[in-house]
Amino acid sequence: MRVALVTGASRGIGRAVAEKLASDGFAVVVGYAGNSDDAAATVKGIDGNAVAAQADVADESAVAAMFDLAEETYGGVDVVVHSAGILELSPLAELDLAAFDRVIRTNLRGTFVVNQQAVRRVRRGGAVVNLSTSVVGLAFPGYTAYAASKGGVEALTLILARELRGRDITVNAVAPGPTATDLFLQGKDEETIDRLAAQSPLERLGTPQDIAETIAFLASPAGHWVNGQVLRANGGII
Template sequence: MTGSSHRTAVVTGGTRGIGREIVTRLAEDGHAVVIGYAGRKDLADEAVAAVRAAGGEAIAQQADVADENAVAALFDAAETAFGGVDVVAHAAGRMALSSVAELDLAVLDDLHRTNIRGTFVVAQQAARRLRPGGALITFSTSVVGLAFPEYGAYSASKGAVEALTLVLARELRGRDVTVNSVAPGPTATDLFLEGKDELTVARLAAQPPLERLGTPGDIAEVVAFLASPQGHWVNGQVIRANGGIV
């Protein structure tokens, strides 16, 4: 490890994509990592093993992020194993694409249960438990500003995340805890690439002035900065990590 393990990070959605990369990156910075996962215990165990093989500390804990009891148990596990919580990176989320006119409202309910209620439940525990010097990083999307068609339900859920994040940053006045949201643009994850043909991917990759898709590593670097002492003066912000798409 490159640092001491006295800081502990809880990472939800930590088994795939951006969340998995955040686990690796925060462990490299010396955080003990508690990996929250929804259902794939095999992937969670792989992530734990990878951190430990690199000399870090990690455990995994199953939790439906919208279930307040499961999320409380996730934070309890972090406190029991490592003594407290210093960083929460809430990368768990759900995406469904459809026009507003055609969206099945049951899909809307599932999406908002995970993205809005789930973020609120995790943020609530973070607000109660983060130690001084700590950081909560939520996840939005650059689509909130870009207004792509068929992203109505997803974008609406992430707009709620941004609003919650900014309010919570102000509610935690005096706690020495930062609250920020990272809003990735098109990023090469399985979730993003699923169902898209090569022409669509190429078109999206050409949008940023940097002319490529983001990578999970790009986003994990932003999270690592916000989680670090060097990033502690950044507070109450939505950071659009998208290569310059406007």
């Protein structure tokens, strides 16, 4: 049995990824930050080999314990999908530095900590998939902190793929465009949402399931020749 550890799996893209990988035959460790009810709902929805694990992704001891649970419960880890992240929207001139620090801590330090455990634990033939954002390229105003944190995630991903030479482990990032999650929809009026949806040639927002399908491909043997890449899953937004 292959085993996947998915952070941020209590809702949104992370939950969709956990459900998709479970349907593909993975045992799944459902990582979550604080909402135990949502995490339990993810586990219940999978209705198979799944267990919830709470961890602040920026806390190395908590993340190590999450990987320990995966090994103790299922015998190892084959795939790590790091989906946990937070968003603070504000023009740079108005963004409180404490908010900036929170974004960097969760999104960039968190990716570093989770990936560090991943490269120590993931079995040969496995995969690591990090979540970035197409905003790194699209440069939407108001996203300075978020895009900066995810730009760091992309750099980390590309370098780590090369550091794992000889291990037969792939490391990639998926960079969603506008996707209908609570995190994305938060604070946006209907006019803004409609405008963002219209930017794609496919003329809609992405769904968590769209992103989960992309990640599942990278986690599968079929996607194993894709390595050290940032895949912009955004419906064709330039």
